[in-house]
Amino acid sequence: MPVRLITIPFSHYCEKARWALDRAGIAFEEDGHLPMLHYLATFLAGAKRTVPVVVDGNTVLTDSTEIIAWADQHEPGSLLPKDPKTRAVALELEDDFDRNLGPATRRWGYFQLMPQPATQQRILAKHVPRWEVIALRFTKPLAFGMLKRGLNITAEGAERSRAKIDDTLDRVGALLADGRTYLAGDQFSVADLAFASLVAPVTRPEGHPMQEPALELFSGAAREQVDRWRSSPAGTFAQRMYADHR
Ligand SMILES: N[C@@H](CCC(=O)N[C@@H](CS)C(=O)NCC(=O)O)C(=O)O
Numbered sequence: 552m553p554v555r556l557i558t559i560p561f562s563h564y565c566e567k568a569r570w571a572l573d574r575a576g577i578a579f580e581e582d583g584h585l586p587m588l589h590y591l592a593t594f595l596a597g598a599k600r601t602v603p604v605v606v607d608g609n610t611v612l613t614d615s616t617e618i619i620a621w622a623d624q625h626e627p628g629s630l631l632p633k634d635p636k637t638r639a640v641a642l643e644l645e646d647d648f649d650r651n652l653g654p655a656t657r658r659w660g661y662f663q664l665m666p667q668p669a670t671q672q673r674i675l676a677k678h679v680p681r682w683e684v685i686a687l688r689f690t691k692p693l694a695f696g697m698l699k700r701g702l703n704i705t706a707e708g709a710e711r712s713r714a715k716i717d718d719t720l721d722r723v724g725a726l727l728a729d730g731r732t733y734l735a736g737d738q739f740s741v742a743d744l745a746f747a748s749l750v751a752p753v754t755r756p757e758g759h760p761m762q763e764p765a766l767e768l769f770s771g772a773a774r775e776q777v778d779r780w781r782s783s784p785a786g787t788f789a790q791r792m793y794a795d796h797r
Contacts (some may be wrong), residue, residue, distance in 0.1 A: 552608065552665060553578055553579060554572070554577055554578065554579040554580070554605060554606070554607045555579065555580055555581075555582055555596075555606040555607075555696050556568060556569060556579045556580070556581045556582065556603060556605055557582045557583075557584070557589065557592045557593055557596060557598070557605075557606070558581055558582070558583045558589075558602050558603055558605065558677070558678060559583065559584060559585065559586050559589055560581070560583040560677060560678040560730065560761045561675065561677070561761055561762055562602060562603070562686040563601070563656065563657065563675050563748055563749050563751055564601075564603060564622075564624075564649075564653060564748075564749070564754055565602055565603045565615075566751060566759065566760075566761060566762070567603075567615045567619070567744065567745055567748040567749060568603035568615045568618040568619070568796060569581070569603070569760070569761075570617060570655055570744055570748055571615075571619045571622045571623075571630055571741075571744060572605075572618070572622055574629050574630060574744065575623060575625045575626040575629045575630060576624035576625065576629075577625055577626075579627055579735050580606075581678070582653035582719050583679045583681055584602075584680070584683060585675060585683045585684075585686075585687060585690075585694070586681050586694055586698060587690065587693075587694050587697065588679075588683050588686065588690070589602055589622075589656075592604075596611055596746055597611050597614060598611055598613045599612075601613065601670075603615055603618060604745070604769055605621065605653075611673040612702070615649070616645065616646075616649065617739055619631070619645075621740075623648075623789070624717050630740060630741045630744065631740065631741055632736045632738065632740050634736065636734035637735050638748075639687065640735040640736075640739045640742070641741050641742040642735070642741065642742075644734055644735060644742035644745070644746070645716045645742055645745040646660060647719075647742050647747060648745045648746050648750075649745065649749070650740075651719055652715070652716065652719045652746070652749045652750060653740055653749040654697070654702075654709075654712070655712035655713075655715040655716045655719070656712070656749060656750055656752040656753050657702065657750075657752060658702055658703065658708055658709060658712040659709050659712040659713055659716060659752075659753060659795060660752035660753060660765070661698065661705070662704050662705075662708070662709035662768055663705065663768075663773045664681060664707075664768055665695060665698075665699075665768075667712050667768050668782075669765075670767055670768065671687065672764070672766065673763065673765050673768060674768075675687065675702075677761065678761060679749060680745075690719050693739045713776065715755060716750075716780065717751075719785075720750070720780060720783050721785075722783075723746060723785035723788065724784040724785045727785065728784070734746060739795075739796050741790070743758070744756050744792070744796075745794050745795070746785075746788075746789060747788075747789040747790075747792035747793055747797075748791070750776045750780075750785075750786070750789045751789070751793075753776075753777055753780050754777075754780055754781050754786045754789050754790060755777065755789070756780070756789065756790045756793035756794075756797075757793065758793040758794060758797045759793060760797075772782070
């Protein structure tokens with residue numbers, strides 16, 4: 552049985568896990584679902600509410616960090632630096648991006664894109680079963696309502712997230728200011744992968760397997776903000792990680 556990766560295809564935490572499996576050379580089949588409709592797959596697999604989930608025989612992994620550690624065992628050093636000190640730095644950065652950057656880019660991105668009519672076709676309805684796309688016609692108000700409440704997608708929440716994204720990009724920019732090629736050590740690692748995948752909803756890189764840049768979906772001030780993030784040192788770095796390593 553091939554490894555199965557249960558996802559919401561456009562989710563950036565899912566992209567983090569997908570990229571890690573690709574990087575470690577693990578063949579897998581992706582089982583993508585729309586938000587809420589993914590619960591059936593995760594619960595039947597013995598996992599909880601969130602994706603990504605990896606199922607490999609009796610092994611069920613329910614968090615992207617856990618998936619990366621598992622993937623690295625298949626190809627040691629492909630994600631986690633072998634040197635203990637560099638590894639600790641890389642894991643600390645990953646944890647920082649998981650806690651601060653991921654929720655912020657998700658909230659800001661949802662706030663901007665949910666009201667756009669083209670979002671459904673361009674972002675949501677891709678790489679999921681056809682019946683789920685049809686069902687979305689009826690489930691959308693409920694699904695969007697739950698997402699908005701669950702993730703606090705409000706103007707105030709989006710503004711706080713914008714500031715948090717700025718803060719992370721400034722901190723990453725400060726690390727890069729010494730001319731380093733990668734965030735931890737001299738090789739691509741989990742730190743670079745986590746940063747580039749979790750910032751992707753607002754830097755819209757070329758080469759993302761499940762998310763087209765779709766820059767035209769952002770309008771006015773939001774588009775100017777995306778352009779600023781994309782052209783910042785940290786945003787440019789994230790796009791380079793996609794160009795060179797994805
Ligand atoms: N810490 C988790 C976070 C995963 C996560 O937040 N997944 C979201 C999608 S971006 C999810 O599955 N949300 C569905 C829900 O909470 O019902 C990880 O790194 O895997």
